[in-house]
Amino acid sequence: MVFSSTVFIFLFLPLVLAIYFLLQNKLRNLFLLLASLFFYAWGEGLLVLLMMGSIAVNYVVGIAISTNKDKHRPIVSKILLGVGVGLNLLVLAYYKYIHFIVENLESIGLHFNIDISGVTLPIGISFFTFQSISYLVDVHRGTVKGQESIVNLGMYIALFPQLIAGPIVRYVDISKEIEKRKVTPALFKTGITRFLTGFAKKIIIANNVGLIADKVFGGAVDELSSPLAWIGILCYTLQIYYDFSGYSDMAIGLGKMFGFNFKENFDHPYISRSVQEFWRRWHISLSTWFRDYLYIPLGGNRKGKIRTYVNLLIVFFLTGLWHGASWNFIVWGMFHGFFLIVERMDLFSLPERLNFLKRFYLLLVVMVGWVIFRAEDLGYAIGYIETMFAFTKGTYEYPYLFLNTYTLMVIILGVLFSAPLRAGAVKYLAMRLPNQNWAFAMEHVIYVSLFILSLLELAQTTYNPFIYFRF
Template sequence: MVFSSAIFLYVFLPITLGLYWALTYRLRNIWLLIASLTFYAWGEPKYLLLMAASIIFNWIIGLLIARASSRKLQFVILTFGVTINLLALIYYKYAFFLTSNLDSLINFLLGKHTSIVETVLPIGISFFTFHSISYIVDIYRKEADALRNPLDMGLYISLFPQLVAGPIIRYHDIAEQILHRRNTLERFSSGVERFAFGLGKKVLIANVLGQAADSIFALPPEGISTPMAWFGIVCYTLQIYFDFSGYSDMAIGLARMFGFELTENFNYPYISTSVREFWRRWHISLSTWFRDYLYIPLGGNRTSPLRMRINLFTVFLLCGLWHGASWNFVFWGAFHGSLLVLERTRIGKWLDAMPKFVGWIYTIMMVMIGWVFFRADSFSYACSYVAAMFGFTKASWFTPQIGFYLNAQVFATIALGAILSTPLAISLARDWRERRFPSHSNEPLPANILALSAFAQNPNYVYIRLIAVLAILTICAAEMAAGTYNPFIYFRF
């Protein structure tokens, strides 16, 4: 079930919200768990048992760690739990990739074939596996207490706003909210607004640019001219940001409607002036998860320079592999890891000394080259596409057919996306608010549109925000009714 689908917006969400707010506090978690499992079963019913097994297994491991008599025994139990979680992820996500590559290698060396394991990837397994590992590690580190009720554990793992594409919730960040949280009108209204803005990002920007990017990436690479190649990757660069950040906004907004506060996942990554900064702004919940649960345990920055660089490269190699079982993602992770290692040398100091505009050009170029491998269907296609970007192709620079893809709607959407991918729009909105409604100048954007205090101080301010949200929802509803392009990129991870 997709957040931007009619069945979710007009059936699932109203029923779930209505019953949630009608029930007593003690029953709300149970209802939310039922709704979350229904949400998951809607897309992948046969793997509901896998999720249930993961919930029960990690709940038991958490209790065993909490009750273990010695630190050594706790570590043994933790190691067992992490191993089982990773083995399940490896089997379902990487078995085909590993066995097919092994078959190719054996066939090349010995002229024989081996059996290939074919599995279907369960929706969201990468995310709920990381949630599970976070749970048992945080208990081992004594950063949070083990949950006594398996239903509460089930809610942590399966909470539907973040279930299939994040943000990745670390257990110690949400443990208290599972048992004790405040459901207020202000938080609910803030969630509605955040959800509306996320839906607008997805439907009005990402979907439009996604169709253009898909059309160009479907062309044979030898026939793609340099302008066409750059146009295609610009569309995809904006598409993946607004698709994923839009999903994160919707997830955060939905969670607020139910009283939860999830971690932020994006902070204008495309204004970064280094790849280091990019990863502090892009998919924040993933990069901090790898930092806290892998990079720091490997030694982090406290080791020798050589060991630190090896650790950094290893983490991003695994980060790429986490995204998908293909050589494209392996290269993408290795590419970013190599750039981060280089930026830890004198090259990084030289880059820091350059004008910020130079750093921005370098960063956005590297990010876009990386996105080619992230988007392309094969490694060879990605290499050919990058060659086309830099003129190493037989295609003519003059491509009149580019007008077929770059129509007025796409051009306007690129311009809008370029503006909204920077803090410029928020800055202008804040300046306007300070002049027009100075009493609200200290509120964050977006603010609570239905907050009674805000309404009492200045009803016009609330009306304007409410009209903006309703307008976005109405336009999105019309676009969704007219079109069929609706997939979220990160659903396949």
């Protein structure tokens, strides 16, 4: 079940909200847990048992770590942390990377008489695994106490708004809201408008540009022209941003409807002027997770330049691997890590009046990186990048059929709103409208119009992927 499906919007969500607010406060967490497990089982079937097993294991380990912390047994607590983190990573490695590991070992002559054809990737396993690990680490650090209610911990791990594609929510950030929260009319309204914003970003922009990107990347690389290659990667650059940030908006909005305040996951990353700034704005919950639970424990930038560079490469190697079991993702992560190191070396500087060029540098690096990320294999990625800069004339013209007045307008809107124009537009309209009642009415007209347009788009197409579901 996806957020942008009619089943979710018109059946699951209204039913869950209605029952949730009819229940007494003490039963709401249990209901949210059951609803979340049902939500996961809808698409994953028996793999919901894996989710339930994860909840049980992390509950027991978390309580054990907390108990030994209270009894001043740091060594035992540390051993338990290692066991808990190891079990989480073992499950992640088996379900997500076993095919990749076996394939690469067999390529160097090692053969295994095992059948792994039935091992499938559970949706969202990377997200809920990282949430579980952060919980155990924070309990070990003493930042939070071990959750004594398996229902409350289960709800945290399985909570459906952010279960299958993030953002990665840390237990410490919502621990108080798990125990007690209040949904005010203002918070609920904010949740609705945030959900509708994400819904429109996903359906109107991401789906339209994504279809063009898929058609371009579906062609043979030697048949692409340079202009078509640039159109394809421009569309994918917009698709992955509006797809993932749209999902995050919907997750944050849904969280608010139930009284949770999830942290922001995107902050207009394409206006950045460096790769370092880009990662402060892109998938913030992941980049800060790696910073706090890997980069800083490795020593961060406190142990000299060489160690800092090594730490960055480790972090971005794992960032790439987190995204998928493929050399493409690993190379993509190392590609970003390389530019982070180059920026730290401060080899290049520009006069103040030319600082605007840094934005073009960032976009070029990111778009080339997205080619590596999107391509089916490294060979295709290399050929695609060569085509982008070779000024070649291709014979593959099918994707041009999808470039019409409407999709061109969507592309332009996607480019414009990748910058922080929305706040300025709202402020401008507020100044132009006669009074607050007009502003209130205009706001509702805009959101209702976006919702209706999104539903019309949804009704006329079967193309509705979520890119980050596979992570």
